[in-house]
Amino acid sequence: MLSITNKVERIVLESPFLSEGLRRGLINLSELARQLQPQLESDLWKPVGQAAVVMALRRVTERLPAAAAHGDPALTRRHGQLTARTDLVEMTYRHSEATDACHRQLLAQSGLLQGLYLTVTRGSNEVMVVCSRPLIPLVEEVFAGERLLARLDDLNAVTLQLAAESHRTPGVYHGILKKLAWDKINLVNMISTHTELTLLLEKEHTGAAFSVLSTLVTH
Template structure:
């Protein structure tokens, strides 16, 4: 049986940003109730008073706040080491039959160069590598026969080590990236492994991005 509370909850679940705002108590419930009233009445099949919707939103806000406080916040406070690297270049190449050989040749050349940053990822049609600016000339030489789709210079990386149970807590990446978005941080690239992720941002935004992530520990 459909109730006002169940319909309101289902509606909010489809609006991630709205759900987050409710959990933090930064939204006017009366105004929101007026906004969603037509949809609630349509789903319920009868007229609904604003007060009833407001009460449903209040109960939902408390539940959402509890979930965030006791799961996501507990998790982000235990974020591990945060590593920052600057002066990086990001290259996107079209996947080809020779690309892996080029990457292997490049890795062989930089083996033993402990100061060089290197990471790569591969999609269906594109392959991406991120390297320190100091080996940009080497990239140009080894990958000269590959199809370069895009290149971005003057990037910085922030690598965050996550607790091992991160795969069991839904909403972690959304929570972190939402904070970065709110602060106007534009993420150029995201690279992740099981227990850590790396974001690439423009050099001028790295300080702001680092502060946002570091402050998660004190929420």
């Protein structure tokens, strides 16, 4: 059976806001303990005293990792691991039998244009195209017969270079997204490859996101 401390630790670690708030000393432990009491009593099937919860919170807080002073080890230790792209558009189409042909045609024709951003992500029912603004006429021409579900303009992208072994690091994405959420930076979408994580952001949030993410990068 779980102890009070173990259960409190699970609750804290599952919430980026609680873990960060406790680590920074921003949360009143007594008030948090009072709010957690009903959930703990329900989960543990026994009465739980507020003082016991406060003590558990103190123990959990002491075990929380300190803020990284030199970046995240899951990010590469080389220059150029944080880059930005501006003036992007995201268009989402309904997947159809013609989608694959549209995709091939788009890649073939866009290959003649150098220095522009283009990525195509295929889901079960949708196809998402993210491209530089000059590519919009080409995308619209190629997907002219397809159903457009959504279009988001005025987006920017920030790409983080990850270490090759980052896929073995538990919570590597959580640590990155937690920092954005803590600073109330809205993430429109994210695209990942083996060693790159690209975050799509509204234009007005890009500067703040770049500033927050730069604290994760080690040089």
